[in-house]
Amino acid sequence: MFDLKLYLNEKSQIVNEALxxxxxxxxxxxxxxxxxxxxLMAGGKRIRPVLCLAAAETVGGNPADALTAACAMxxxxxxxLIHDDLPAMDNDELRRGKPTCHIAFDEATxxxxxxxxxxxxxxxxxxxxxxxSTRAAEWLQITRIIAVAAGSRGMIQGQMLDMAAEGRRLNxxxxxxxxxxxxxxxxxxxxxxxxxLARASRAQLAHLKSYARNIGLAFQVADDILNVAGNxxxxxxxxxxxxxxxxxxxxxxxGLDASRQFARKLTHRALQALETFDSKAEPLRALATYxxxxxx
Amino acid sequence: MFDLKLYLNEKSQIVNEALxxxxxxxxxxxxxxxxxxxxLMAGGKRIRPVLCLAAAETVGGNPADALTAACAMxxxxxxxLIHDDLPAMDNDELRRGKPTCHIAFDEATxxxxxxxxxxxxxxxxxxxxxxxSTRAAEWLQITRIIAVAAGSRGMIQGQMLDMAAEGRRLNxxxxxxxxxxxxxxxxxxxxxxxxxLARASRAQLAHLKSYARNIGLAFQVADDILNVAGNxxxxxxxxxxxxxxxxxxxxxxxGLDASRQFARKLTHRALQALETFDSKAEPLRALATYxxxxxx
Numbered sequence: 001m002f003d004l005k006l007y008l009n010e011k012s013q014i015v016n017e018a019l020x021x022x023x024x025x026x027x028x029x030x031x032x033x034x035x036x037x038x039x040l041m042a043g044g045k046r047i048r049p050v051l052c053l054a055a056a057e058t059v060g061g062n063p064a065d066a067l068t069a070a071c072a073m074x075x076x077x078x079x080x081l082i083h084d085d086l087p088a089m090d091n092d093e094l095r096r097g098k099p100t101c102h103i104a105f106d107e108a109t110x111x112x113x114x115x116x117x118x119x120x121x122x123x124x125x126x127x128x129x130x131x132x133s134t135r136a137a138e139w140l141q142i143t144r145i146i147a148v149a150a151g152s153r154g155m156i157q158g159q160m161l162d163m164a165a166e167g168r169r170l171n172x173x174x175x176x177x178x179x180x181x182x183x184x185x186x187x188x189x190x191x192x193x194x195x196x197l198a199r200a201s202r203a204q205l206a207h208l209k210s211y212a213r214n215i216g217l218a219f220q221v222a223d224d225i226l227n228v229a230g231n232x233x234x235x236x237x238x239x240x241x242x243x244x245x246x247x248x249x250x251x252x253x254x255g256l257d258a259s260r261q262f263a264r265k266l267t268h269r270a271l272q273a274l275e276t277f278d279s280k281a282e283p284l285r286a287l288a289t290y291x292x293x294x295x296x
Numbered sequence: 297m298f299d300l301k302l303y304l305n306e307k308s309q310i311v312n313e314a315l316x317x318x319x320x321x322x323x324x325x326x327x328x329x330x331x332x333x334x335x336l337m338a339g340g341k342r343i344r345p346v347l348c349l350a351a352a353e354t355v356g357g358n359p360a361d362a363l364t365a366a367c368a369m370x371x372x373x374x375x376x377l378i379h380d381d382l383p384a385m386d387n388d389e390l391r392r393g394k395p396t397c398h399i400a401f402d403e404a405t406x407x408x409x410x411x412x413x414x415x416x417x418x419x420x421x422x423x424x425x426x427x428x429s430t431r432a433a434e435w436l437q438i439t440r441i442i443a444v445a446a447g448s449r450g451m452i453q454g455q456m457l458d459m460a461a462e463g464r465r466l467n468x469x470x471x472x473x474x475x476x477x478x479x480x481x482x483x484x485x486x487x488x489x490x491x492x493l494a495r496a497s498r499a500q501l502a503h504l505k506s507y508a509r510n511i512g513l514a515f516q517v518a519d520d521i522l523n524v525a526g527n528x529x530x531x532x533x534x535x536x537x538x539x540x541x542x543x544x545x546x547x548x549x550x551g552l553d554a555s556r557q558f559a560r561k562l563t564h565r566a567l568q569a570l571e572t573f574d575s576k577a578e579p580l581r582a583l584a585t586y587x588x589x590x591x592x
Contacts, residue, residue: 026447026448026449028448028449028453030448030453030456031456031460032448032452032453032456033448036448079411083407083408083411086384086404086407087384088382088383088402088403088404088407089404089407106384107384108382108384108385108459109456109459111379111382111384111385111407112379112448112452112455112456114411115375115379115410115411115414115452116447116448116452118411118414118415119414119443119446119447119448119452120443120447120448122418122439122443123439123440123443123444123447125439126436126437126439126440126443127436127440128436130432130433130436136426136432136433136435136436137426137432139432139436140422140423140424140426140432140435140436141422143418143419143421143422143439144419144422144423147415147416147418147419147422148419150415151322151412151415151416151419152322152324152326152328152329152332152408152412152415152416153322153324156328156408156411156412156415157324157326157328159408160326160327160328160405160408163404163405164327
């Protein structure tokens with residue numbers, strides 16, 4: 001019986017230590033370093049880096065090879081949260097159970113801390129020791145995949161669609177398109193990079209991308225459900241905010257029951273995409289189920 | 297007699313065409329693309345990319361090799377301006393003679409357009425075709441140099457110092473430290489990358505870095521002088537704003553005459569650093585003089 005809790009603890013500890021090292025090497029004891037550390041080490045779930053490491057394991061690679069990419073993913077995810085929380089964007093005051101970066105520091109510092117985490121992610125990717133020629137080309141490719149996923153054809157376009165959706169009701173196709181970009185792009189890139197760094201075959205990559213797309217959307221449906229039916233204390237943030245802000249969500253479009261059913265369907269498809277893999281895919285299988293069953 | 301105006305026109309046209317191509321390849325006709333194009337193609341002076349190309353030429357290289365790095369520099373410079381102009385930062389409404397990005401679009405779009413240009417800069421660096429193994433490692437190195445210069449130990453720390461300086465008077469050492477990071481870091485990186493991509497020797501790199509540090513600071517002193525004594529119509533932005541905002545500037549600390557003298561001294565040092573180079577350094581020599589004589 002695979003113990004996901006143990007696995008998540010173990011992997012997120014590895015990620016946390018690597019992130020702490022990155023900040024340590026970068027810091028100069030300035031306010032900007034404090035703000036970066038405040039948000040990056042605020043106890044996020046580390047889903048993206050864990051997916052990256054698990055993808056490497058699934059195809060028989062060493063997850064250590066993917067750790068730098070995993071850390072870059074988490075830095076980019078955190079930067080996007082800092083900017084998303086800004087007054088001009090979602091205007092959120094609570095994140096991961098703590099005041100958001102612009103509340104704990106100030107708005108200018110939050111803008112710059114986000115910028116700095118994004119920049120540091122790319123610095124770290126470009127600083128991987130490359131002892132062989134193929135490795136250098138490989139890290140350029142990883143950098144490109146991450147930049148495309150995070151940029152204006154990926155996550156940022158998703159954020160734009162999210163902003164544009166305020167005050168009007170999206171249909172299901174629009175809602176899916178928004179999430180596929182806003183959260184799906186980074187999740188897919190996390191799995192893609194992990195698998196690529198572990199020398200996945202083309203077929204393996206295709207299966208993992210299908211898995212990624214399904215759990216990425218399932219993750220978002222589950223988030224929407226938690227915002228309706230979750231426990232604010234366990235989540236470390238307010239619930240009911242989507243409805244208050246008239247956000248288009250799966251529960252608002254489908255109702256709560258049909259949303260839960262949809263999340264289960266997506267999880268089922270994600271598991272199907274893993275059928276050709278052996279027991280090394282157990283972490284990814286367990287993660288797919290965890291994503292819709294989590295309480296925060 | 298070297299014709300700088302012709303040179304600047306020629307090089308900035310090359311840069312503008314390359315930037316337009318980058319945007320063209322990236323765009324999906326969304327608002328985010330419009331906002332990115334609006335700010336990137338607003339007619340900046342292209343000083344950083346031209347310095348990058350001129351550095352490559354100075355050491356006998358082909359400036360075409362440095363064009364991608366030059367474009368990345370300009371995208372990063374533009375992103376920093378967009379974020380600097382935000383209400384939470386400098387709250388500027390005019391830039392390069394046009395409404396700033398958050399005025400022309402909105403604040404959320406400006407935050408995201410800045411993020412997207414920064415991300416696109418790294419995508420472009422990671423997308424250089426690398427046909428040989430050494431080239432891949434070289435582009436990783438270029439990416440690292442640019443990320444360090446743009447990040448929390450470079451430009452972003454300079455922006456933090458600039459914000460912290462509001463309402464209090466810096467001394468000369470603090471003012472220099474702030475500018476060395478805020479504008480100097482990217483200028484130095486522009487020359488560094490251009491020279492490196494043209495296979496500069498260690499000694500050549502050292503000379504070009506000394507040149508960069510001196511013109512970087514001279515550029516800022518000249519900017520401060522223009523804010524006191526410049527023509528707002530020629531500059532496309534308001535003057536007198538530094539004094540209004542009680543900013544620490546060279547004219548405020550030294551007076552206008554001593555500031556002009558200081559700028560000339562820095563230019564002289566920059567020219568000294570170029571003494572070992574032949575006539576291929578003429579563009580850099582002319583640029584050093586232009587920087588303190590420019591009207592915008």
